[in-house]
Amino acid sequence: MTVHQAEAVVLRTWPIHEADLIVSLLTRDQGKIKGVAKAASKSRRRFGGALEPMTHVLANYAEKPRQELVRLDSFEIVTSPLSDSVDYTRAAALAFYSEVLEEILPDRDPQDAVFRLVLAVLDHTRTGGIWMPVTYFALWITRLMGWMPDVLHCTVCGEAFVGRPAYWHAHADGLVCVDHKRLASSTLSVESLAMALRIFRQPITVFANEDWPRSRAADLRRFAIQGLERHLERRLTTAVALAKLGG
Numbered sequence: 729m730t731v732h733q734a735e736a737v738v739l740r741t742w743p744i745h746e747a748d749l750i751v752s753l754l755t756r757d758q759g760k761i762k763g764v765a766k767a768a769s770k771s772r773r774r775f776g777g778a779l780e781p782m783t784h785v786l787a788n789y790a791e792k793p794r795q796e797l798v799r800l801d802s803f804e805i806v807t808s809p810l811s812d813s814v815d816y817t818r819a820a821a822l823a824f825y826s827e828v829l830e831e832i833l834p835d836r837d838p839q840d841a842v843f844r845l846v847l848a849v850l851d852h853t854r855t856g857g858i859w860m861p862v863t864y865f866a867l868w869i870t871r872l873m874g875w876m877p878d879v880l881h882c883t884v885c886g887e888a889f890v891g892r893p894a895y896w897h898a899h900a901d902g903l904v905c906v907d908h909k910r911l912a913s914s915t916l917s918v919e920s921l922a923m924a925l926r927i928f929r930q931p932i933t934v935f936a937n938e939d940w941p942r943s944r945a946a947d948l949r950r951f952a953i954q955g956l957e958r959h960l961e962r963r964l965t966t967a968v969a970l971a972k973l974g975g
Contacts, residue, residue: 729790732798734758735806736787737846739830741779743769751779751800753787754829754846759838763789763798778803780810781826782850812854817973821858824966825849825865831960832873841872848932859949859975860940864932866952867924875959876952877902879924884908893917898954920948942974949975 739752739760747769752762768775778785784806791798809822825846833842845868849861870876881888883902894916895909896902903916923945927935953967 729792731788731790732757733786733788735843736785737829737843737850738779738781738783738785738803739826740781741765741768749779750797752830754833754843755787755838756840756843757838758836760829760833760835761789761798762796762835763800765800768800774802776803776805777808777810778805780808782822783808783810784847784850807850807854809850809854817858818853820966820969820973821853821862822850824862824964824970825853827964827966828865828869828956831964832869832956839872842869845869845872852932852936856936857940859942859944860935860938861932862970862975863923863940863945863949863952864927864935866949866956867927870952870955871928873959875955877955879903879921879928882908889918889921891918894921896951896954898958901955901958914947914950916947916951920945920951924948946975 734755734757736753736755739754742750744750744764747767749765749768750762751765752760754760765775765779768779785803786806787803788801789798790801829846845865849865852861867876877883882905884904885908887905889903889905892905894903895906895913896904896916897910897913900910953964957964957967
C-alpha cells in the first residue's frame, strides 16, 4: 500500500452505504482520481467541510496496486468556496467548473496546466464577479484539451479575421468567414475575437480589475461552451443554468 499527501480540488461526491462517500478529486500529481471516504458523513474531524465541490485541499489517501478506488483518510482545507458568501450565480459558476472537469478529464492523467487554471479561476470566482473567470476557464480548458480552433483564420479558406467577425455552427468544428458560414450560424464579434487573443496571451490577473458585465464576451462564452458540448456529445447541465442567468 502506498500512502500519499496531495494537493487536490474536490470535484464531486456520491453517497454509498450508510455514511460512506465516493469522492472524485483532481490532484496535482496524479490527475483525476476517485476514492472512498469511510464514514465521511459522520466524521467532522477527518473531513469537516472539505468535501464541498471545488474545495482546495491537502488530501491524505492510500492506494493498493490494481485497485481503482483509493482509500481517503483525511482532508485539510486550503481554501473553501464556503469561506465567502456563495450566491446563486457563484454556485452556478462553481458547478460549471466541477461538471466540465468531471466529464472531460481522463482518470490518472496529471495535467499541471489544468490544475493551475482551476486554482486561478477559483480565486477570482471567490473575489469578484463570475463572468470573467467563467469566460477565461471555458476558453482555456477547451484549448488545453486540444479542441480550440484557430481564432485568427477561416478554417475553410484560411482568410484572416482582421477587423471582421467570425461565424460558427453548433454542429461543426472551427470558425469561418462570412463567405463560408452555414445557415443558422452564430456570430463571434470582432471584440470577442480580440478578447480571445488577449485571454490566450495574458494571465487572468490582468482582467481582474476590468468591468465584466454578463453581456461582455457572451458570444465567446457560448462558442467555447458549445465546443465542449460538441466533443462531449451532450448538453452540460450547468451551462443551461448559466444561460438562464444571461451568460
